[in-house]
Amino acid sequence: MSVALVTGASTGIGEATAIRLSREPGAELVLVARREERLRELAESLPCRATYVAVDLTDEDAPQRIRQHLESEHRGELHLLVNNAGAAWRGEFAESGHANVKRHMELNFDAPVRLTEALLPLLRKSAPSAIVNVASTAGRVARARTGAYSASKFALIGWTDALYAEEKGNGVHVGMVLPGYIATEGFPATELREKALTRWLVSKPERVADAILEAGPGGRAERYVPRFYALAAVARVLASGPMRRVLSGGAASALTTSTAEEERAT
């Protein structure tokens, strides 16, 4: 038996990951997100035992509620924690200010940190086990109007690197996945998919799900999806001048796509 918990499992990358994990022999899943109906439908459709916790991960008591669920429903075991839930609200800092940075940090950084703190004792007890944090290529390269989102993902990446080193000796592997553009409900990438010139940049959630398995039970430290997005991270360090000129030029605005949360807010 192998217990895996996926946050943000009601749609997109999290849903694809739950479906992918459910095909592993002996898998037992815990699905987490806010929309209970979606979680129930997914749990009932999977070929393995799956339970769910409908919770807002930014709520104060969310980590303890999830831990109690694992203790009462899954014998207090946890072999894989996938910190995937996240969102983005675009906006220039001059207009969106600290409030926008704060809401990104609460969901994309504080929530995975708080959940990991609550579940680390279970992961250590269940070792060999793994954590996979879903970061972003935007956690290596920032563009205009995505500063708050990038800040939260840069923070997640830095913390993940340290946790990898700290938990190695405890049998808890800590991996990280850095997706590029992936067409999902929250990040539809409509602007890029509409044009033949940019369509090739957009990938599918199923490819991220495969990478999550490589970065978790497979033992990889990090995986870009698609792999060629690693070039953007390398160029940011080795050719920072040209990269800065490209990213602050007019053409770069075409690379900042709208998100569902942003549409909801307007």
Ligand SMILES: NC(=O)c1ccc[n+]([C@@H]2O[C@H](COP(=O)([O-])OP(=O)(O)OC[C@H]3O[C@@H](n4cnc5c(N)ncnc54)[C@H](OP(=O)(O)O)[C@@H]3O)[C@@H](O)[C@H]2O)c1
């Ligand atoms: N798609 C991309 O292009 C892309 C690129 C790089 C990185 N990523 C990262 O990949 C992860 C998944 O994104 P996605 O593309 O699959 O987006 P998505 O389709 O919008 O899915 C986001 C998931 O997070 C859940 N969620 C959002 N806020 C929550 C909250 N407060 N509490 C609990 N759950 C919450 C949502 O469920 P409910 O609404 O039901 O709560 C949903 O299941 C995110 O961390 C994102 O930053 C995505």
